[in-house]
Amino acid sequence: MDSDSALLNYVYQNAEMGTRSIDKLLDIVEDQEFRRHLEAQKREYSAFEREAGNLMERSGCNQKGLTAFEKMRTNLMIDMQTLTDHSASHVAEMMMIGSNMGVINAVKNLKKYPEADRDTRALMERLLKSEEDNVQQLKKFL
Template identity: 50%
Template sequence: MNEKNYNAELLNFIYQNSQMGVDTITQLLEIAQDGDFKDHLHAQLKEYRQIHDKAAQMLEANGFTEEGLTAFEKIRTYLMINFQTLSDDSTSHIAEMLMVGSNMGVIDAIKNIRKYKDVAEADILELMEHLKKFEENNVERFKPYL
């Protein structure tokens, strides 16, 4: 696989991960009730959108095709969130769900940084590192809501 394909793979991972964040937070904003918590969700949504837009710009600038989430992935996530909040839509439970998701994002980010560190362009790796740090910060931001 050539360097361009590595770059496309990593950018599409960032694109999909941030799209999942945008979709998830948007859905949870409709469920969450605590005002302060919703402010944190809005801030998180803004950052996911910025990362998503940056990944889309980089994909386009490099002549790569955006590979967003499949309809199945979107529906599965939507249903999972609805199911998990059906019996408990408390701020604590939603914070826990977000922390689990962000921890998964950190793990995937570390794996991808290691996988592509020697083959992807530096600016793409930098965006991946930014997403990883953002996910790490998300875990810390939501601890007070547990």
């Protein structure tokens, strides 16, 4: 897999994971201010998903979304972690952990694929910045 394809697929999968997780969490979260925040975050992830998909299509990359196992595992983890505590504080903490994982993986991928083209790297860098911003914004819900 070439650099552009690898980075674009990472962005796509990260954004897909974000939108799917937030969809599931919106069924659980009751705090209205936090729901609005999650809905805004979901729109942002959806935009990344579309943009990565468009870049993959233009460059002829094969799009690799999340596997059925990854989707099932994510849903089970959310169910287990919110079984006894579905407060905004707990869900914000879960989202922060996910965003921090996104930050780590984005940095690793940017270092792993320095030869990726400018547009691909720019998208990855914007995703990295978005994940960092998410962590900061979620702090107020802890």
